[in-house]
Amino acid sequence: MRAAVFDRVGRVRVDELPDPTVEEPGDAVIRVTRSAICGSDLHFLHGKAPISSGEPMGHEAVGVVEATGPDVRRFGRGDRVVVAFDIVCGRCWFCTRGQTQLCEDFRNLGAGVFGGGLPGAQAERLRVPVADVNLLGIPDDVGDEAALFVGDVLSTGWYAASIARIAQGDTVAILGMGPVGYCAVQAALAMESAPGRVLALDREPARLALAAGAGAVPIDVTTSHPVTAVAEASGGRGADVVIEAVGSPDAFETASDVVRRGGTVVIVGMYAGETVQMQLGVWWARAIDLRFSGVCPVHTVWEAAMEALRAERVDPLPLISHRLPLADVARGYELFDRREATKVILLP
């Protein structure tokens, strides 16, 4: 089969690899019908996370089950499924409490040694361990491309909004209108305790336009200071809830600047070795509830996200800017890396 593999820093290529097979009793092998490039794939592309030349890339995929091991109970040949981007055991103390992102055997698809050496999803076929836990069936009335988002960014945005404890009428500010931020906008607006307004902050006009189309109030931080803009939209107090979906020290600081006293900050943006200086006394005095989402425990939220998708309360499809054949994956990475693409779908 063909698969996207890491070539060298800044470059991926397509290689011919052996077809995957059932290796463990809980495995399923799926034929990938759609995969995608995620923002976190860029960490590998840029060499920030360890991966070796020739290792498969990607962790977002939907497909059709082709083979299963003897322990797989929930799925059979021909089932349409979406794959969890994080692969977990489903049995450990953390998994049984819904904190699957803290699984004792946590692994990532397409993340090299960092992810436990699992194969990548940007391929024609994919072996998925513990399939009963790490696959979700796709309802007949949900298309493959929409379902693809449930395996990662839509569920991540949903999780961020759900742990933010948004109350009726709240002002919610979401920093960064990348795919996760955009999905967080939709999730926040879809919550039962609907916020009064959702403010979408970014510096890219195209991303702000997408957020506005989803019902958010766009704030262009290249022309408006985020502190002033959010204060003016919230009676001078600041946002009740801030969701930081960027993953940079500047964005972290902005999140703390635009939240009101007693408000909640959810950090869903990904961090690695960054550091920040914080006046702890000010955070303490302001009684800010700071919540790091960590990696999304997709298994605990993806059914809710899929149901919201099926009920048309969320729609991630406007994010898709490019559909490319797998053979053009290198171009897809280039477009995404240059921020010329909001979401690249790969067609095997």
Next chain:
Amino acid sequence: MAFATPSWFEALVDLINGSAAYREAAATWEGDIAFLIEAEPDRGVPLDVWGVLDLWHGECRGGGVADEDRGRRAAYLLRAPYSRWRQVVTGELDPIKAMMQGKLKVQGDLPTIVRQVRAANELVELTLLIPTEFADGA
């Protein structure tokens, strides 16, 4: 006089050095303070503006618009968007409360600076004496 321009800082330095009340209130203060007025293009402030006041035992030994390097070398850095500084220098926002609430961000020893309540208030009183024009309207 336009806010945070060289002439505005010059006027402030003169007022500080002419104020007996400030001299008394800030008698124990030691250390230069940098002010970062963060850009707000939609308010007529397209770029960040840095200022420094070299304050020492109730006197201002110099000050004015500075470059970023000079500002970052100061003992204390206070920073906020332009609109918030406007609230401070027009007396609308108490600077000490603003520091405690994170509305004015402080780099440097926070307890030391917030103990200087009287000195901070005197400084604000002095800025009120400057006929200040603001980029987004007087």
